[in-house]
Amino acid sequence: MTRQIQTEPLTADAFAPFGDLLDCAGAPDKIINQGLCGRYHDRATLDFADGRAGISIFKAELRSLPYTLDLLERHPLGSQAFVPMSHDPFLAIVAPDADGKPGTPRAFLTQAGQAINLHRNTWHGVLTPLAGSGLFVVIDRIGDGKNLQEHWLDTPYEVIDGS
Template sequence: MTGTSAARTIPVQPLTEDAFAPFGWMLGRPFPKDPDPSAYTHPATDFWSQHLFRTGAQDGTEILWVNYRNSEPGVTHLEKHLFTEQAIVPLTGSVIQLMATSHADGSPDMAGAAAFLIAPGQGICMRPGAWHATRALRSPEVRCLMLTRASTTRDLVAHLAAGQPARESAIVEIPRCELVATS
């Protein structure tokens, strides 16, 4: 018998702090029961810490607007950023984030891959080296706020637009997997 095997299916699960922990940190957690000194609540406003963002360099944090348009459930490529955390916060709709950790050689470990539904009012902050792919839940696009390292953005643009070698990121092909929404 010849041909290709069926694509692996990965169920899309709700975003929870515990489920996302192997890949980074969930953003959008409620006001803490035992707030730290940076938390404040008042009838007019509340604010509280979600995460201390680390770029891994003095280049600084960059805030990006990102439009995700790909809503296809099939994923054939993953990317990772080697030196910086990266945060994604959906603004105009929900996204699905496929995540994977790395084997010892740095390649994606698809055995533990997971997909998360991230709705507006939630977000994620991925660890450096976390493999990922993002899909818009709806067409034509979902706009997100992203925090990343400025040099990582410039490096990725040079790679994607001009074919220069990526130094701060990696993009690899993976066996096709299908993201499947659960009800």
């Protein structure tokens, strides 16, 4: 048996319970570099228990829709940002916490120029690029301690295109 969830567009309001949308929608906060660059300032809250912020490069295999979601994970000691190194879409799958386990997931489909920062302890799917190179900058906690909890779903979800 498989359950289905549909993708939905990634918007700041819809994603707010899970993290921050990183994009350059609207007017920049400042114009810098001799008037040639708009700065969209302080768009995410990095949140780390001990440790420090680190920048890593991930190369993920491309996936496709429909996508079988059978694993969610979370990082109790730090937030985690996924910044694609291309203008290609990826899935941002998140779920509320339901007494220490993931609740019903939501699948957001990003647009070109969007990235995400997941709040600390937010259940989420694995990195799921749908096109392009699969290269991402990942900004997360570097430090000692167990910062990964995985939850395998007894009944997977099939993520389908909701557009």
